[in-house]
Amino acid sequence: MSATVLSGRELAAAIRTETAAKAAGLAEAGTPPRLAVVVATADESSAWYVRSIAKAAEKVGITCDIVDLGGDAATETIRTALVDLSADDTIHGIILQTPLPAGAALEDLASAIAFEKDVDGANPLSLGRLVAGLPAFAPATAEAVVAILDHHKVELTGRHVAVVGRSTVVGKPAAHLLLDKNATVTVCHSRTADLPAVTSSADVVVAAVGRAGLITAEYVRAGAIVVDVGTNPTDGGGLAGDVDAVSVTEQAGGLTPVPGGVGPVTTALLLQHTVRAAAVDR
Numbered sequence: 553m554s555a556t557v558l559s560g561r562e563l564a565a566a567i568r569t570e571t572a573a574k575a576a577g578l579a580e581a582g583t584p585p586r587l588a589v590v591v592a593t594a595d596e597s598s599a600w601y602v603r604s605i606a607k608a609a610e611k612v613g614i615t616c617d618i619v620d621l622g623g624d625a626a627t628e629t630i631r632t633a634l635v636d637l638s639a640d641d642t643i644h645g646i647i648l649q650t651p652l653p654a655g656a657a658l659e660d661l662a663s664a665i666a667f668e669k670d671v672d673g674a675n676p677l678s679l680g681r682l683v684a685g686l687p688a689f690a691p692a693t694a695e696a697v698v699a700i701l702d703h704h705k706v707e708l709t710g711r712h713v714a715v716v717g718r719s720t721v722v723g724k725p726a727a728h729l730l731l732d733k734n735a736t737v738t739v740c741h742s743r744t745a746d747l748p749a750v751t752s753s754a755d756v757v758v759a760a761v762g763r764a765g766l767i768t769a770e771y772v773r774a775g776a777i778v779v780d781v782g783t784n785p786t787d788g789g790g791l792a793g794d795v796d797a798v799s800v801t802e803q804a805g806g807l808t809p810v811p812g813g814v815g816p817v818t819t820a821l822l823l824q825h826t827v828r829a830a831a832v833d834r
């Protein structure tokens with residue numbers, strides 16, 4: 553039997569509709585929402601995201617500035633750009649794309665993003681507040697993982713969730729948001745011993761690794777729900793998830809597709825955060 557396809561497209565469209573209405577209201581009131589996307593990488597999956605943001609922003613009526621500093625930008629160049637955008641009253645949201653050039657750390661640079669404009673929850677202040685249960689924007693991808701599960705009515709209370717990946721952008725914040733939903737969370741990484749044994753004991757597996765097809769059927773318990781965050785560029789110019797969908801679909805109860813799963817929801821939530829930042833009503 554094949555797993556149910558847990559699409560993100562319908563949810564993303566609903567978020568965009570709500571966001572477009574808010575954006576129109578803001579524009580009418582003289583505050584057209586504006587998002588700055590700071591790029592200092594030649595990474596192909598980041599390029600997919602930037603294109604996706606630009607397209608969706610245009611659809612919902614958010615101005616999107618792509619500030620491309622090049623893949624070898626110096627840390628101070630990136631920091632200056634973030635400081636300047638933070639001081640610009642016409643900019644409401646700022647996202648710094650990862651990965652960053654060698655030697656630059658998101659955890660360090662993101663402090664230069666004004667907290668109120670930190671629509672991808674990268675500033676340590678946002679992350680700390682998130683963990684403390686105080687209002688702050690969550691990293692859009694982590695929020696998308698929980699939102700897609702919620703949309704498809706996957707119960708999390710009391711369930712064992714294995715998150716594979718511990719980055720600041722995805723794995724760690726996703727683990728916290730899942731914890732807030734009363735899941736029992738195990739966070740796995742490259743040093744985890746016997747990864748398949750851990751993931752196959754979970755009710756829900758979240759894969760945020762960046763290795764195409766790493767999660768095969770032997771990593772998944774029969775009937776488990778699998779969320780595929782991975783967006784790995786393929787030789788053919790497409791995107792492949794971290795999950796080997798062909799083998800996992802025979803084992804899982806539900807699986808988010810790539811493309812069309814977590815990705816579109818991430819993009820939609822980033823724009824939702826941007827109108828919230830422009831409205832200062834969060």
Ligand SMILES: NC(=O)C1=CN([C@@H]2O[C@H](COP(=O)(O)OP(=O)(O)OC[C@H]3O[C@@H](n4cnc5c(N)ncnc54)[C@H](OP(=O)(O)O)[C@@H]3O)[C@@H](O)[C@H]2O)C=CC1
Binds near residue numbers: 650716722723815
């Ligand atoms: N759909 C979406 O909206 C988004 C998709 N992505 C995609 O998600 C993926 C992950 O992104 P990101 O978190 O930024 O990536 P990072 O490279 O920052 O983190 C990858 C994580 O995976 C772990 N890992 C690597 N190899 C293995 C392995 N063999 N077994 C177990 N764990 C492993 C690493 O462990 P360690 O810490 O020990 O090194 C690390 O914690 C990428 O494909 C990215 O493109 C990212 C953001 C949004």
Ligand SMILES: Nc1nc(=O)c2c([nH]1)NC[C@@H]1CN(c3ccc(C(=O)N[C@@H](CCC(=O)O)C(=O)O)cc3)C=[N+]21
Binds near residue numbers: 649813816
């Ligand atoms: N600070 C930061 N935050 C991120 O969230 C972040 C990042 N850096 N760096 C790069 C990765 C990658 N990423 C994607 C998000 C959505 C799609 C997406 O929408 N993909 C579509 C396919 C593309 C399309 O059809 O337009 C889909 O999955 O259906 C892809 C990739 C976010 N990332």
